[in-house]
Amino acid sequence: MYDLSLGANDISDLSPLSGAVHMQRLNLYGNRIADCSPLQSMQSLSWLALNENQLADLRPLSALPALTTLILAHNAIYDIVPIAANASLVSLNLSNNYILDVSPLTALTQLETLDLSANIRLKDLSALANLTSLQELGLAYLESCDYTQVFAIPALRSVTFGANQAENSDGDFARVIEQLQSNGILVLFQ
The missing domain is CATH 3.80.10.10 (Ribonuclease Inhibitor)
Incomplete structure (x- = not known):
């Protein structure tokens, strides 16, 4: 089987x-x-x-x-340290959990698709800059993240946000969207 x-x-x-x-x-x-x-x-x-x-x-x-x-x-799920051992991962969906720290993911150098949506405790995305193969990123329904940190992800092609993020945001979020789009990154809303 x-x-x-x-x-x-x-x-x-x-x-x-x-x-x-x-x-x-x-x-x-x-x-x-x-x-x-x-x-x-x-x-x-x-x-x-x-x-x-x-x-x-x-x-x-x-x-x-x-x-x-x-x-x-x-x-x-709170602790994602064990996933760091899965070096062959290309696609990882961790949405709707309780993740606070994404730094263990930096060991996943082949990762192309990552969904972190609805991890309401997640604030710091800076470690994602080390994911040099990451192309698709899901960040829908995060509450108070510094989205400017995604600019440092070198291979990023698309980012998905939640519709509520656009509706309930200030001008900073709009500027992030504008900058992503001007960098040629597809911005999606779900």
Whole structure:
């Protein structure tokens, strides 16, 4: 078995999957998963969706060297340090969590797509300047960030903001949008 989708199945125990060592794609969105340690044996896993679960501890995911796509939206994640071990990541969705510090992501030099939307505690984006391959960035529904820090991301092509950010902002946000657009960066609103 190489590809398995078990989304929205009320799953909380992943131990029956621990023997699926050749799994390449695994979709586990919308379950009740709090412990992902049974996935550690899946050394070939390149695509993993664990969005809409109850994850807080990402340490087991650091044992997955082949991961290129990781979807962790809508969990209870504060600490993203373990993700730094996943050097092959190209796409990472961390939206709707409780992330405060994005500096561990600087180790992900191949990362091209990153969604940090709705991490209401997130304020400092300066570490993202070290992501030299980052092209697409989701920043929708962040409350009080210094968006000028995204100017330093060298390969950035598009940024997504939330519609509420434009409606409830001051002139500084409008100037950020204007500067991004004048730099040739596509600005999207969701």
